[in-house]
Amino acid sequence: MNAKPYLLRKIISALTGLFLIMFLIVHLYDNFFLLLGEQAFNIKAKELLNNPFIRVVEVLLFISLLLHVIYGIYITAKNKQARNTSYKKINWQTPFYKRMMWLSGTVILLFLVVHLQSFLVPYRITGEANNLYQLVVLSFKNPFYTGFYVLAFIFLGFHLLHAWESAFQTLGFNHPVFTPIIKIIGWILALGITIGYSAIAIAAYIQL
Amino acid sequence: MSEKKNLRLTLKVWRQDGPQDQGRFETYELDNVNPDWSFLEMLDILNMKLVRDGKEPIAFESDCREGICGTCGFVVNGRAHGHLHKTTVCQLHMRHFKDGETIVIEPFRATAFPVLKDLIIDRTAMDFILKRGGYISVNVGSPPDANTIPVPKHNADKAFDFATCIGCGACVAACPNASAALFTSAKITHLALLPHGHPEREKRVAEMLTAMEEQGFGGCSNTYACEVECPKGISITGIAKANLEYWRAKLKGH
Numbered sequence: 265m266n267a268k269p270y271l272l273r274k275i276i277s278a279l280t281g282l283f284l285i286m287f288l289i290v291h292l293y294d295n296f297f298l299l300l301g302e303q304a305f306n307i308k309a310k311e312l313l314n315n316p317f318i319r320v321v322e323v324l325l326f327i328s329l330l331l332h333v334i335y336g337i338y339i340t341a342k343n344k345q346a347r348n349t350s351y352k353k354i355n356w357q358t359p360f361y362k363r364m365m366w367l368s369g370t371v372i373l374l375f376l377v378v379h380l381q382s383f384l385v386p387y388r389i390t391g392e393a394n395n396l397y398q399l400v401v402l403s404f405k406n407p408f409y410t411g412f413y414v415l416a417f418i419f420l421g422f423h424l425l426h427a428w429e430s431a432f433q434t435l436g437f438n439h440p441v442f443t444p445i446i447k448i449i450g451w452i453l454a455l456g457i458t459i460g461y462s463a464i465a466i467a468a469y470i471q472l
Numbered sequence: 473m474s475e476k477k478n479l480r481l482t483l484k485v486w487r488q489d490g491p492q493d494q495g496r497f498e499t500y501e502l503d504n505v506n507p508d509w510s511f512l513e514m515l516d517i518l519n520m521k522l523v524r525d526g527k528e529p530i531a532f533e534s535d536c537r538e539g540i541c542g543t544c545g546f547v548v549n550g551r552a553h554g555h556l557h558k559t560t561v562c563q564l565h566m567r568h569f570k571d572g573e574t575i576v577i578e579p580f581r582a583t584a585f586p587v588l589k590d591l592i593i594d595r596t597a598m599d600f601i602l603k604r605g606g607y608i609s610v611n612v613g614s615p616p617d618a619n620t621i622p623v624p625k626h627n628a629d630k631a632f633d634f635a636t637c638i639g640c641g642a643c644v645a646a647c648p649n650a651s652a653a654l655f656t657s658a659k660i661t662h663l664a665l666l667p668h669g670h671p672e673r674e675k676r677v678a679e680m681l682t683a684m685e686e687q688g689f690g691g692c693s694n695t696y697a698c699e700v701e702c703p704k705g706i707s708i709t710g711i712a713k714a715n716l717e718y719w720r721a722k723l724k725g726h
Contacts, residue, residue: 269681270651270691271718339691343649346690348583352486352497353576355550356648357700363648365693430694436716438709 270342271434277335278431280328285428285453287325288420292460299467302397309396313388333373340366361422362430368423375416382409404468414462421458428453479505479571483518485530486578488587495587497576507567511554512537512544514566531590539563539703542638545645546591547578552642552701560640560703580645584652584688595641597687598655602639604683605676606659608668627665634662636704643698643706649690654698656684657714658706664717674721677714 297308312318356363382403386393393399404410428450432438437446481502488495502518509517512534519529535543539560546561548554554564569575579587584597623631635658643654660677663669669676685691692711699708 268685269678269718270685271681271715274691274693339693343651343690343693346583346650346688347581349581349587351547351550351581352578353550354547355555356697357551357646358648358695358697362693362695426694433694433708433712434692434715436712436719438712 270339273335273339273342274434276331277339278434280332280335281427282431283324283328284332285424287321288457292457295461295464298397298400298464302395305397305400306395309387329376333369336366336369362426365423365426368419371416371419372423375412375419378412401468404465407469410465410469413465417458417461417465421454424457425450425454476507476567477571478503479507479566479569479573481505481514481569481572482574484574484576485590487530487590488579489589491586491588497578505566507565509566510537510562511548511564511566512562531588531592533592534562537562540638542640545580545640545642547576547580547645549576552580552645553640553703557700558703558705560638560642563703580641582641582644582650582689584650585641585644593641595639597689598639598641598652600687601652601656601680601683602659604679605672606663606680608663608672610671621667623666631662631665634658634665634706634710637662637702637706638704640703642701642703644689646697646701647690647692648695648697649693651692651698652684652687652689653692653711653714654702654706654708656680657710660714660717661710664713673717674724674726677717677721678726681714681718 294308294312297305361368383396383399386399387396404413429443429447432443432446437443483500483502484497485500486495487498500518500522502514502521505514505517512532515530515532522529532546533543535541537544539562542560544560544562545553548561548564553559553561554568556564556568577591579585579591579593581587585593585595588594637655637658639655641652641655644650644652647653660680663676664673694708694711696708699706
């Protein structure tokens, strides 16, 4: 009797996931400052760095991310265990992205490692880079960097498409009127995040 | 009588001698298949042919053959109970297949459902989930007068929708995670909607969800593949309701 209902894992995954979505939206807003030029972007970056509220939320963010990754791996491993012999011929009645959360999650995690290493580490930890704007724009000048960036956000888009809707179901919210609205918001969110982030990266690659 | 012409089919059937056997596909040709036969009747005819040829017949389960007992069930062309919506395999008729078609048949696959022989699986794991709360154990005394327990019509209808689960295991078979969430939540929701289920409401949800985990079923990741294949059309809203029941039980200190 030491097993715990799978629901506990799912609830943690859903709550941390929703928190991470909130962060994605705020981060996208901050990214738009890149289009306003060097001065505006660097001032914004310094402003965020000096904001005590942001610093506290940042800690929560890392904890959420860590929990989301750990529980994601745990959930996937448990689910794979539940079918020890695979079908020889199967026609899944669910879209591929709903079954591939582990794959999109892995790509996003890989992206995060590269992303934090190229921006957060030199700017915040080692202090090698003082001018964040120059650092970001230079990175995006590399077509492979921008290409990988856009690819990662396409995966993130699919991840979000399932995640948003799924989180509400996990938390027990399924309503004849509101659930279809939640689904539409999910599409807007997934498209908005993918297109928004990618567009800024591509703009940096082409113009800045 | 049907005016449609009889079919010629190639059947690729999963054959497995016992739980320890590796298993393999065997191919059979079947001629003169009447479109009005059910899928199981077609297999009966094939088995008669196999017996005549001195071969071992294909083992599969069935009982009522009316689509209400939940005994039959296997995967036909990659779909649990076949491609037809809201049907069990015994109610799937050969008129839904094309002449000359190759049909692949394999058992429901899940760690919790070991294959016993050919297409027969052991679904005892579902009984173990039921044993942990899929019933009411309060002592109610002698039968009460009619209508002494008021149940709103809306709740009665909804509870009935979830009570129609026949426990066939198609939801587990169709789930990428081999989760029994639809089955388990159907029981939880059915009893949570009726006053009779209320005394054990909180205990039931935690116990049944834990039992599902212990039996080796996967967790629900809301892919909703189960709902598509359920022969009784049980809704995944029941899963959300069961999740809500879990919160409720936790808040009440269970």
